[in-house]
Amino acid sequence: MPAFPAGRQVLPRPDAADPAAAALDAREQREAFTPVGPVPPPRGAPNVVIVLVDDLGFGTSSAFGGPCVMPAADRLAADGLRYTRFHVTALCSPTRQALMTGRNHHSVGMGGTTEMATAAPGYNGFRPRSAATLAQILQGNGYSTAAFGKWHQTPPREISAVGPFDRWPTGEGFDTFYGFMGAEMNHWYPLLYEGTTPVEPTRRPEEGYHLTEDLVDHAVDWVRTQHTLTPDRPFFTYLALGAAHAPLHVGPEWRDRYRGRFDHGWDYQREQTLARQKELGVVPPDTELAPWAEGVPHWDELTDTQRKLGARFMETFAGFTEHADTQVGRFADALEELGVLDDTLFLYLLGDNGASGEGGIEGSTVEHRLGHGIVDDPEEMVRHLDEIGGPSTYPIAPAGWALALNTPYQWTKQVASHLGGTRDGLIVRWPAGGATGGGLRYQFGHVIDVLPTVLDCAGIPAPFSVDGVAQQPIEGTSLRATLADAAAPETHHTQYFEMCGNRGIYHEGWMAVTRHGVPWEMVPTGRRPFSADVWELYDLTTDWSQAHDLAAQHPERLRALQDLFLVEAAKHQVFPLDDRVTERENPRLAGRIDLLGERTSVTYRGGMRRFTEETTPNVKNRSHAVTADLEVPAEPATGVVIAQGGRFGGWALYFTNGRPAYVYNYFGLELFTVASTAVLPPGRHEVRLDFDYDGGGLGRGGTAVLAVDGEKQATGRVERTIPYYFSFDETLDVGVDLGTPVTDDYPVLDNTFTGVIHTVRVDLAAGAELDGGLHRRVLGAQ
Numbered sequence: 001m002p003a004f005p006a007g008r009q010v011l012p013r014p015d016a017a018d019p020a021a022a023a024l025d026a027r028e029q030r031e032a033f034t035p036v037g038p039v040p041p042p043r044g045a046p047n048v049v050i051v052l053v054d055d056l057g058f059g060t061s062s063a064f065g066g067p068c069v070m071p072a073a074d075r076l077a078a079d080g081l082r083y084t085r086f087h088v089t090a091l092c093s094p095t096r097q098a099l100m101t102g103r104n105h106h107s108v109g110m111g112g113t114t115e116m117a118t119a120a121p122g123y124n125g126f127r128p129r130s131a132a133t134l135a136q137i138l139q140g141n142g143y144s145t146a147a148f149g150k151w152h153q154t155p156p157r158e159i160s161a162v163g164p165f166d167r168w169p170t171g172e173g174f175d176t177f178y179g180f181m182g183a184e185m186n187h188w189y190p191l192l193y194e195g196t197t198p199v200e201p202t203r204r205p206e207e208g209y210h211l212t213e214d215l216v217d218h219a220v221d222w223v224r225t226q227h228t229l230t231p232d233r234p235f236f237t238y239l240a241l242g243a244a245h246a247p248l249h250v251g252p253e254w255r256d257r258y259r260g261r262f263d264h265g266w267d268y269q270r271e272q273t274l275a276r277q278k279e280l281g282v283v284p285p286d287t288e289l290a291p292w293a294e295g296v297p298h299w300d301e302l303t304d305t306q307r308k309l310g311a312r313f314m315e316t317f318a319g320f321t322e323h324a325d326t327q328v329g330r331f332a333d334a335l336e337e338l339g340v341l342d343d344t345l346f347l348y349l350l351g352d353n354g355a356s357g358e359g360g361i362e363g364s365t366v367e368h369r370l371g372h373g374i375v376d377d378p379e380e381m382v383r384h385l386d387e388i389g390g391p392s393t394y395p396i397a398p399a400g401w402a403l404a405l406n407t408p409y410q411w412t413k414q415v416a417s418h419l420g421g422t423r424d425g426l427i428v429r430w431p432a433g434g435a436t437g438g439g440l441r442y443q444f445g446h447v448i449d450v451l452p453t454v455l456d457c458a459g460i461p462a463p464f465s466v467d468g469v470a471q472q473p474i475e476g477t478s479l480r481a482t483l484a485d486a487a488a489p490e491t492h493h494t495q496y497f498e499m500c501g502n503r504g505i506y507h508e509g510w511m512a513v514t515r516h517g518v519p520w521e522m523v524p525t526g527r528r529p530f531s532a533d534v535w536e537l538y539d540l541t542t543d544w545s546q547a548h549d550l551a552a553q554h555p556e557r558l559r560a561l562q563d564l565f566l567v568e569a570a571k572h573q574v575f576p577l578d579d580r581v582t583e584r585e586n587p588r589l590a591g592r593i594d595l596l597g598e599r600t601s602v603t604y605r606g607g608m609r610r611f612t613e614e615t616t617p618n619v620k621n622r623s624h625a626v627t628a629d630l631e632v633p634a635e636p637a638t639g640v641v642i643a644q645g646g647r648f649g650g651w652a653l654y655f656t657n658g659r660p661a662y663v664y665n666y667f668g669l670e671l672f673t674v675a676s677t678a679v680l681p682p683g684r685h686e687v688r689l690d691f692d693y694d695g696g697g698l699g700r701g702g703t704a705v706l707a708v709d710g711e712k713q714a715t716g717r718v719e720r721t722i723p724y725y726f727s728f729d730e731t732l733d734v735g736v737d738l739g740t741p742v743t744d745d746y747p748v749l750d751n752t753f754t755g756v757i758h759t760v761r762v763d764l765a766a767g768a769e770l771d772g773g774l775h776r777r778v779l780g781a782q
Contacts, residue, residue, distance in 0.1 A: 004040065011132070011140035011466045013039050041142035041234050042459035046430060047344040048138065048236040049335070050450070051328055052099070053321075054092065054150065054245035056424060057355030059270075059407030060321065064350065064425040065277030066405065067261070067269060068321040072329030073427060076348055078438045080429030081483065084282045086445045088352055088424050090416035090499040092183060093125075093152045095352040095447055096240070100133040100153070100172070102451030102462075102474040104496070106573045107131070112500070113183060114156055115614070116584040119591040122573030125155045127167065132466035134451045135173025138236045141460050144226045146176040148219045149240035152183055156614035157587075157595035165196050174238070178218045182612070185242050185729045186646075187211040187249035188391040189739045189748070191610060198610040200738060204749070205391050210251070212243055216327040220334040227338050234458075239331065243324035244317055246356065246367045246396035250389050254319035262314040265299025265307065266404040267292075273407040281440050282425070283408060288547040290410040290420070295518065296399050297361065305378045306362065309385070313363045313397040316389040317405075342431050345457050347450065351424035355405035356396065357412030360520040363398035366648045369667045370396065370520075372699070372724060391740070394648045399520050408545040416499035417513035417536075419546055433457055434484025441482050443490045444506070448476030456480040475572075496568040501530060501579030505565035509541040512551075512561035516579055530577055535562060585724060587614070600764040604642070606630075606757030609733035613725060616644065616732045616762075619651075621723055623693040623702070623765035626653055630687065631756040632680045639746060639753035641687065642760045643733055645726035646740035653689055653760075654737075655680075655753065656745050662689045662706055663743045664718045671743060674704045674716035684758075685709055691718070698769055699723035734760050 005014045019031040060066040063073040063082065088095040093113040094105035101108045106122035108131045117125030127133070139145045147169045154167045159181050169177035178194050185191070188205045191198065203209040219239050226235050262269065270289055277283045292298070302310065328348070335341040359367075364376045365384060388395050402412040406420035415421035426445065428435045455462060456478040464471055481488040497504040501516035514533040537551040537558045551558050569575055578584070587594035595615050596602065602617050617624070628641045636658025643652035651664045658679035664672045674689075686709050693702040699721055706714045730739045736752045 007461065008141060009461050009464050011137065011463045013140065038233070039140065039142040045141075045143075045234045045458040045460070046432065047234045047340055048143070048454055048458070049344055049346045050099070050238050050349065051347070052096075052238075052240040052349045052352055053324060054240075054242060054352055055356045055413060056244060056321070056351035057402065057405035057420070058351070058409060058423050058425055059273045059277065060355060060405040061325075061350050061425055063427060064282050065273050065280050066407070067273065068318045070322060070325035072325045072332055073348060073350065075329065076332065076346060076429045077427045079436055080346070080427055081435045081439045081441050082282060083426035083428065083441045083443075083445055083479075085442055086424060086426035087422045087495065088349070088447045090353045090414050090421040090497070090502065092245075092352050094499070096151075096153050097127060098447045099349075099450055100135065101127065101131040102134070102448050102476045103131050103472065104448060104475050104572045106498070107472070107475060110153070111498070111574065111578070112584065114152060114154065115183070116581065117155065117590065117592050118578065118584060120576065120578070122575070123578060124592070127153070127172070128472070129467065129469040130472040132463065132471060133172045134454060135169075135236060135238070136466060137173070137455065137460065137463060138458070139173045139175065140463070140466070141458070142233060144230060144233055144235040145174045146219070146222050146226075146235070147174040147179065147238040147240070148177070148215045149179040150185070150242050151177070151179060151181050151240070154181055156182075156612060157593065159612050160595065160615045161610075163196070168196055170195050176222055179215060179240070180242070180729070183728050184245050184247065185211060186247060186394070186739060187242060191729065191731060191739055210249075210323075212241055212324050212327050215239070215241065216331050219331055223334060224338065227340065239328070241324050241328075244321045246359070247394040248313070248316045248320045248389055248397065249391075250316060250320040250323050252386070252389065254323045255316045255389050256319070257322065258315040258318045260311075262311045262318070263307075265310070266400040267299045269404040270407045273404065277408065284544050287408055287544040289408050290418075290545040290547045293357075293399070293403055293411055296403060299400070303378070305382050309363065309378055309382055310398050310400065312385055312388055313359075313395060314401045316395060317397050317401065319389070345430040345433065345435075345454065346428070348427040349424065349447075350426065353413040354409075354415070354421040354424070355402040355412055357399035357402040357414070357519045359396040359398045359402070361398060361400075363396060365393045365395050366668050367394050367396040368649055368725065368727065369669070372667070372722065374667060374669075392647070410546050411515065412519055414500055414517070414519040415502045415515055416497040417502040417504040417515045421499070421502070422497055428483065430457065430483065433480065439486055441486060443479065443482050443488065444492050444495070445479055446476060446492055446495050449479050449492060450476070452476045452478040453480055494564070494568065496565055496572065496574070498569065498574050498577070500581060501577050503565060503569075505561050505568060506540075507561060507564055509539065510557065510561060511538045511540055511546070512536070512558055512565065513538070513546075537561070582724060600766065601761060603759050603761045604734045605759055606735050609731065609736060609738060611732040613727070613732075617764050619691070619762065619764065620721065621693065621698050621700075621769045622767065624691050625763045626689045627761045627763070628653060628687045629684070629758040629760075630753070631684045631758070632658075632682050633755045634682045635754070636679055637753070637755045640733070640735065640737040640751045641753055641757060643737035643742050644731070646730040646737070646742055648727065648740070649722050650726045650730060650742045652737060652742040653687065654743075654746055654751075660687045660706060660708060660713070661745065662704055663745065664704070664721065665742045666720055666722065670719070672704070672716060672718040673743070673745075674706050674714045676706060676708065676713035678713065680708060693765075695769065
């Protein structure tokens with residue numbers, strides 16, 4: 001009987017047939033039975049590590065000429081290879097789905113982020129079972145598998161205590177998961193999962209806690225345990241950090257390493273970075289800076305206050321990035337200490353898209369404001385200059401720095417048409433396979449090439465059946481030949497790109513592109529038809545950075561590439577094109593199924609917590625009521641009855657000094673509080689908050705009425721409300737406010753209600769107000 005029936009192309013391994021029992025007594029059985037053992041990996045299969053950092057950009061890392069010192073990347077590149085023409089998609093979830101499946105993101109349902117899913121096949125947010133993940137394949141071939149950090153591939157309605165869990169990391173091939181499920185996370189007060197169980201850190205920022213360090217601690221602990229228990233079994237570790245995605249959270253000692261180093265501004269930084277890139281050889285000597293993005297001011301056009309703020313935002317970004325990379329180095333050190341680093345195929349992806357331009361012209365100390373069209377006043381922000389990066393802020397840097405961090409290319413994250421949105425550095429180290437010596441590779445590559453490359457290096461064939469489901473073709477091509485041979489022929493000849501209507505097509509050195517939107521545009525002046533988009537043409541064999549548009553000189557070639565885009569887009573489920581962003585956030589408008597559907601009343605019990613925004617009643621833009629059945633203790637009650645969101649936007653019903661109160665936090669800019677003046681006596685009570693929405697549009701105000709046992713206690717105005725999303729990382733909790741507090745009336749974390757909560761019911765009035773999707777960018781921060 002072969003060790004692996006079906007030649008590893010049917011997963012999981014088919015059960016082997018044992019001989020029939022031929023004796024009554026085990027001692028008389030002549031033909032021995034085969035003990036059940038682990039799945040054997042291929043002989044000589046390497047360990048696999050994939051590290052993915054977020055929102056970085058080609059010109060960010062010191063390994064690719066950028067201003068952010070990344071010692072681990074430098075070290076791995078010096079003893080490995082740097083791929084200079086490696087590409088991703090232009091947003092988080094699509095890149096991650098493509099990375100894990102080896103298929104284009106629309107082919108596996110991830111045409112946008114998970115929060116932007118629609119009913120269209122290329123955009124529904126559900127990985128088809130015909131596209132097994134890299135983790136499933138390696139797990140089925142005898143690997144130990146673990147994922148740490150950001151996931152952002154599970155449909156939002158499935159991120160709850162009832163699942164289903166087959167699209168969580170542990171359902172997609174990982175034995176172990178520790179991290180967060182959505183787009184971004186507060187690095188000081190994160191809400192995490194271990195497997196599918198919600199967990200919170202055991203330490204706090206004042207005790208030295210930081211999320212990136214926590215993630216790497218868990219990764220190091222896991223690989224040490226795996227090596228101790230099963231040293232002969234290869235492992236696959238996927239370490240996906242939240243850095244350097246907003247919020248830019250890092251200690252001042254890291255930020256201050258860069259004090260004054262960006263006072264020269266983003267224009268000069270581009271020149272410095274390009275010069276360094278030429279010295280390193282990651283771009284050709286004749287590379288030019290691509291044109292500056294329209295609508296973004298140059299550094300010398302800013303006020304002194306704007307420049308001071310801009311420099312501080314970039315200092316924070318750089319410190320955040322260096323801190324994250326230093327933790328990656330700590331993980332590499334742990335592998336070296338175990339003696340397994342040289343037996344490990346180590347892939348370090350320096351970005352899942354280009355650097356983010358969603359910070360707009362000014363940047364912001366609270367990212368969510370920008371998504372709702374609120375621009376921070378520089379004069380106000382500068383008064384909090386030294387707080388940027390700390391727990392009281394949720395920062396994102398200005399778009400000008402994103403353009404500089406994507407040097408030498410045009411545009412930023414979201415813009416799939418131009419290389420600033422899609423080209424990122426890749427470092428590969430694997431001495432056994434020839435990936436060593438500090439070499440450079442110039443072959444065209446794409447994130448869908450990672451899976452076939454890993455399988456090729458591990459000696460594992462692509463399965464044609466997984467869990468009984470026939471597999472769709474893998475669309476990437478292996479880069480293994482390039483590991484040992486810098487002159488290996490290019491195998492990835494054609495690649496389409498699309499995100500939010502921005503589109504491009506690469507074919508054998510030429511690229512045709514059309515940009516449809518602007519990432520930092522809050523409210524477009526009107527709908528732009530796709531037929532009005534202007535196509536550009538670039539010869540990337542002579543124009544590395546898309547600096548010279550040749551559309552006028554080569555109209556026939558442009559037309560041929562446009563036709564090729566139509567063919568590729570139809571093949572991979574790109575149509576119908578969808579440039580909606582905010583509108584797709586609303587399940588009803590997007591056409592996807594909401595977890596709560598048409599329900600207008602939900603009852604929670606005491607102790608329930610960690611409900612994400614798409615698994616809770618939507619109280620925005622409509623009248624609603626919150627009714628709590630609770631018992632007040634003998635001493636004056638304190639603590640939270642129910643809260644949604646946190647310091648940067650949300651609402652809470654709570655007690656302070658025995659008095660019930662309600663607060664609405666408008667993006668941390670204004671707090672509207674309605675509080676009783678009477679201390680509730682001990683015993684069982686009903687505390688009710690009625691919110692009467694003004695109507696007439698989105699984000700309008702309302703009247704809040706607080707009542708106890710049917711008697712009105714207080715009335716107050718909430719002058720404005722949050723129209724779209726309270727938070728990407730905070731949750732709704734009953735009996736406590738996890739993460740950051742909605743109000744400083746109660747402390748961080750130590751705010752559990754001191755009485756007993758029986759139920760809290762949320763009732764929604766019918767007819768929430770909806771808009772037509774004019775606001776583009778609430779979900780641009782994904």
